[in-house]
Amino acid sequence: MGDLTLIRHNAHRVDVDGHAMLMHVPTTSLFELDGVAQDVFDLSRKHERFDAGLMQAELGGRHAPDDLADCVKSFLSLDILRDAATPDVPRQIVKVTEVPLSTIILNVNTGCNLACTYCYKEDLAIPSKGEKMRFETAKASFELLLKQAVDRDRVNVVFFGGEPLSNVPLIRQVVEYAVPRAAELGKTVDFSLTTNATLLSEELVDWFNAHNFALTVSMDGPKALHDANRKTVGGKGTYDVVARNVRMLLARYTARPVGVRVTLTRGVTDVMAIHDHLKYDLGFHEVGFGPATSGPIAVFNLDTDALKNVFEDMKTLGRRYTEAACRGENIGFSNMHQLLTDIAQGTKKAIPCGAGLGMLAVDKEGDLHLCHRFVGSDQPTYGNVDTGIDVPKLAAFIEGAQDRSQFGCKTCRIRSICAGGCYHESYARQGDPFAPVYHYCDLLRDWVDFGLESYVRIMQANPSFFRSQLEPRMTRPSLNSSAAPGPAKEAISA
Numbered sequence: 001m002g003d004l005t006l007i008r009h010n011a012h013r014v015d016v017d018g019h020a021m022l023m024h025v026p027t028t029s030l031f032e033l034d035g036v037a038q039d040v041f042d043l044s045r046k047h048e049r050f051d052a053g054l055m056q057a058e059l060g061g062r063h064a065p066d067d068l069a070d071c072v073k074s075f076l077s078l079d080i081l082r083d084a085a086t087p088d089v090p091r092q093i094v095k096v097t098e099v100p101l102s103t104i105i106l107n108v109n110t111g112c113n114l115a116c117t118y119c120y121k122e123d124l125a126i127p128s129k130g131e132k133m134r135f136e137t138a139k140a141s142f143e144l145l146l147k148q149a150v151d152r153d154r155v156n157v158v159f160f161g162g163e164p165l166s167n168v169p170l171i172r173q174v175v176e177y178a179v180p181r182a183a184e185l186g187k188t189v190d191f192s193l194t195t196n197a198t199l200l201s202e203e204l205v206d207w208f209n210a211h212n213f214a215l216t217v218s219m220d221g222p223k224a225l226h227d228a229n230r231k232t233v234g235g236k237g238t239y240d241v242v243a244r245n246v247r248m249l250l251a252r253y254t255a256r257p258v259g260v261r262v263t264l265t266r267g268v269t270d271v272m273a274i275h276d277h278l279k280y281d282l283g284f285h286e287v288g289f290g291p292a293t294s295g296p297i298a299v300f301n302l303d304t305d306a307l308k309n310v311f312e313d314m315k316t317l318g319r320r321y322t323e324a325a326c327r328g329e330n331i332g333f334s335n336m337h338q339l340l341t342d343i344a345q346g347t348k349k350a351i352p353c354g355a356g357l358g359m360l361a362v363d364k365e366g367d368l369h370l371c372h373r374f375v376g377s378d379q380p381t382y383g384n385v386d387t388g389i390d391v392p393k394l395a396a397f398i399e400g401a402q403d404r405s406q407f408g409c410k411t412c413r414i415r416s417i418c419a420g421g422c423y424h425e426s427y428a429r430q431g432d433p434f435a436p437v438y439h440y441c442d443l444l445r446d447w448v449d450f451g452l453e454s455y456v457r458i459m460q461a462n463p464s465f466f467r468s469q470l471e472p473r474m475t476r477p478s479l480n481s482s483a484a485p486g487p488a489k490e491a492i493s494a
Contacts, residue, residue, distance in 0.1 A: 004044070016456040021456055024080070025413050025414075028342060036070075044081060093399050097395070099389050103360075105360070109166045112196075121375075130162055133362075142177065164194070193215055198242060200249055205248065217284070226239040243282065247283075271310065293440075294425055336454070337469075343452060352418065363376070365384075409436055
């Protein structure tokens, strides 16, 4: 054995309640280190390089030579240790030759009956000026999805806006067309929709129920917090009507669990109170939080201190989640669900999400965008539903997104979970969809460490929680989670 060196950016140690855990960064795989592994790893951190003689001198009195050799072999196979003379290997870019869509997002109307202060939609219009998608465009979009999803058994159609319920006739037409059309090809089609809930009716809820929609409501908590930003075009708070409709929805809807999406803005950051109101007072199955940091009106964005405080509050709620999970209970905190899913699956992302590969968004003219957030922006489009996907142009984007080493992502310990962060967040904040979300980097690393600790504690106390609570959730299609890759999967996955 020649001189060996530790590849520090491929291994991250976390100690949890006496358990020495090592995350293999390239695959997000988690290992518990035994005594031999702990000592070899500590030796490699202590010395810039070491050989068999140095290892024997420092560790030979505690461990048998064969045990040390086996441990080194394991670390070498994981590229945690490497021959010191071996040059660094450039990241291998996976070439994109096809776009295997699983999801198409239909921007059914640019109009919205609300005027939320933090809305990022660049094409948003008041209801009277909203531009609605035609059925012919929606039909062509679905046919494109079927064509690109030839090897998939299930596809997903997402209805988005504006407020999608401002174009219910189109939604009904699409469902009536898509279900039998997918069945002709031996496929199942799922439908997803995010709504502000102001236009819900009992008849509409029953129709969604009959067609097994995955529903998410946008709501920001108790009345005072919700009404601070989520107002009608005329400036009136919407909590009362939303809460009334949500109670009706949750009382009638049985097809799937209903979740809620909360946008945290300056002054609307009481994570615990918001969660408890939405989960326990109103009865949502899951509550998810999205901090606003790049909205068009800076005064509503969270500054550095507020964002840090939000993450601390999310960790406080995460501790409640972990304690409940150890008892076999689920308090419905979807940010923790997603984090633990990434860790449990051994997520290995080459790109941050399925945008542009497993998912495309369609505007009213049929033009194709990376995702719903880019509809109406000045960013490039990638073909049209009538002429097809511009694969070379889209491939160039996806291949470029795989290597963000010029930004420092190459040595980040959460690169396989984050993969540089949301394209739109980067575009909105820095004008470049490839620029990492630097304002999040340290906070996200700390959040992942917190998730690793929580994962270990739940595994020690109640490992069945992952089978009963996380695995069923992984199979539910939605706008916020594309088909998850398996453990240590090399290929780009949507």
